Amino acid sequence: MTKNITSQTLQRLPMYLSYLMSLPESRRNGNISATAIAEALGLNDVQVRKDLASVSNGGRPKVGYCTAELISDLGRFLGFDNRDGVVVAGMGNFGRAMLMNKSFADYGFDIVCGFDCDESIVGTEIGGKPVYHISELKGFCERENIRIGIITVPERAAQEVCSEMTEAGIRFILNFAPVHLNAPKGVTIHNENISLTLAMLARYGEQ
Amino acid sequence: MTKNITSQTLQRLPMYLSYLMSLPESRRNGNISATAIAEALGLNDVQVRKDLASVSNGGRPKVGYCTAELISDLGRFLGFDNRDGVVVAGMGNFGRAMLMNKSFADYGFDIVCGFDCDESIVGTEIGGKPVYHISELKGFCERENIRIGIITVPERAAQEVCSEMTEAGIRFILNFAPVHLNAPKGVTIHNENISLTLAMLARYGEQ
Structure with missing residues (x-):
């Protein structure tokens, strides 16, 4: 296994x-060839073989990879067996979806809790996770050493929440609010803009 | 205005x-310089000037761009003054968020309606949009000539919904279900995997 992996390969891993994990359980218990993966994803099979060889040495000629082992190798390489705590601010539809999304765990994320200012939600649980008052966000993140936050509050509240998160030590923010957020150097923000994703898909074929 | 735009420029537009539209209204009514945009987005200002010149001829030395005009030029170039009908299958948290998301309209999309199989939701409205029974999806999309669909149904139902959409003539699918979908040639599917987005953000700085 080589460690000098290209960023192109890293993007495909x-x-x-994701493809392997989406297979029905019966197929996850068997073997799979690089050719089959290449076909399913519309990629060149030489490329797929090369990519996989850089993270797993489980491939055998004419047999392929043991699917479960390949999933585990890819996950380990990508750091998905970490356990990173994540908090979610804003319990609207997106926020609720985040707390109820079981797939975060597969990627090594532990959605710890949600925050909101609506007293009728504070104190309840969503998807088995507690919802605290937004005023507790900063203290909680400091105490629990949280590094990752998801912002799903309305536009007008997003900057304030972002500032509280970064003051509390959060370094990575996934932002669903349709607003540009300012954050100190060293903080990485990804703006999740579904409308834009749809526009790039339907107008430019994701160019 | 040149038409031979690079895909790098197209990705930045x-x-x-998105940045300009996220500015407070007071700033959207004024002027903005390429330098200010570059600074806010952490880009090179020569690059920004070049990118903007390819879609708008409104930039003036020492004045910059009229923000509203630049928004309109960018939107027109990107095709956001289209009116493309979109349907959403699955009225869970993500589906509801899609129907209630006002920003689709800014990007030229008209979320027409939602579909679900839960009789207690069918016949109601979410975000002012009607919810129909999932069995009506195919007929509706054929009749209304819908080309774009969003899938937010559970994993086990996603492939069936995808097949119905493509049989009805849908050509672009945004898929939130954590499963690989098979579709005929000519159909473009974008898998929206929030966990993966978070993983790439927090582990690789979006490399």
């Missing part, structure tokens, strides 16, 4: 993992 | 538009 989650695609392989 | 929505970022400019």
Whole structure:
């Protein structure tokens, strides 16, 4: 296994993992060839073989990979057997979806709790996770050493929540609010803009 | 205005538009310089100037761009003054968020209706949009000539919904279900995997 992996390969690895994990259980218990993966994902099979060889040495000629082992190798390489705590601010539809999304765990994330200012939700559980008052966000993140936050609050509240998160030590923010957020150097923000994703898909074929 | 735009520029244009649209109204009514945009987005200002010149001829030395005009130029170039009908299958948290998301309209999309199999939701409205029974999806999309669909149904139902959509003439699918979907040639599917987005953000700085 080589460690000098290209960023192109790195971009494809989650695609392989995502595909393998989406297979029905019966197929996850068997073997799979690089050719089959290449066909399913519309990629060149030489490329797929090369990519997989850089993270797993489980491939055998004419047999392929043991699917479960390949999933585990890809996951380990991508750091998905970490356990990173994540908090979610804003318990609207997106926020609720985040707390109820079981697939975060597969990727090594532990959605710890949600925050909101609506007293009728504070104190309840969503998807088995507690919802605290937004005023507790900063203290909680500091105490629990949380590094990752998801912002799903309305536009007008997003910057304030972002500032509280970064003051509390959060370094990575996934932002669903349709607003540009300012954060100190060293904080990485990804703006999740579904409308834009749809536009790029339907107008430019994701160019 | 040149038409031979590079794909790198094309990838940045929505970022400019998204940033400009996220500015407070007071700033959207004024002027903005390429330098200010570059600074806000952490880009090189020569690059920003070049990118903007390819879609708008409204930039003036020492004045910059009229923000509203630049928004309109970018939007027109990106095709956001289209009116493309979109349907959403699955009225869980993500589906509800899609029907209630007002920003689709800014990008030229008209979320027409939602579909679900839960009789207690069918016949109601979410975000002002009607919810029909999933059995009506195929007929509706054929009749209304819908080309774009969003899938937010559970994993086990996703492939069936995908097949019905494509049989009805849908050509672009945004898929939130954590499963690989098979579709005929000519159909483009984008898998929206929030866990993966978070993993790439928090582990690789979106490399």
